[in-house]
Amino acid sequence: MKTMIQLIPLVVASLLASVQGFGQNNKPVVNYLGIPGPIAFQKKSYQLIWASHPDASLYKQEYLVAGDGFPNYKSMITIDFVVAAASVDDAVRTKLRELEQLKKTLDVNYEVIANAATGEKIIDCLLGQTAADDAKSIYEHDLYRFKAVTAKSGQKGVVLYALSNRAYGKDIQPFLARLKAERKTLVADVAKAAIPEITVKK
Secondary structure, three states: OOOHHHHOOHHHHHHHOOOOOOOOOOOOOOOOOOOOOOEEEOOEEEEEEEEEEEEOOEEEEEEEEOOOOOOOOOEEEEEEEEEOOOOHHHHHHHHHHHHHHHOOOOEEEEEEEEEOOOOEEEEEEEEEEOOOOHHHOEEEEEEEEEEEEEOOOOOEEEEEEEEEEEEEHHHHHHHHHHHHHHHHHHHHHHHHOOOOOOOOOO
16 A cells, blocks of 8 residues: 555645646546546636546546646645545644655645544645745645545545645735635635545546
8 A cells, every 4th residue: 555645745846846747748637536527616616637546546636727737836626535444644644744854945834623523634734935036936835634535436545635825936925915814714615625526437
């Protein structure tokens, strides 16, 4: 079984290097998880842009709004599904270890929010870096929601529903100001967002 760190969308990758070629090929996107689209969030419509099934246990799908694109997207929803006996707590612990490592090179702040009634957890995370060339500075607010599920197709595992919002260069300060005012609403909306039913494509 792959480690739970693979549940995490690789949105921070471009903060460290490149975006690893997301959305870079011209092949048709395969909807491995059988999720009807588009996905609606806060009156925005997110279309499936990129998907991967790198091994037998892991499925990853990424969604952008019209006009947005890789690598410099502004808002993205990620839905990952790992077929595994691991728990939500396992996934959260692994992600927190990753964030602690990122503190060596990035500004990273996070909070874990637990829902005792559902067993779900959300990691509310702000990370980024300020470059000497301000145009290359980037900040990102991520909300990672972990939930144990049974897919419609029968597989048990952990699903990750994640919202990532980004700002670059001169847009960072206005972005951070808006985030200060909107953060609680964003967390609440991600927490109550409907997790799509998953039917794993054979």
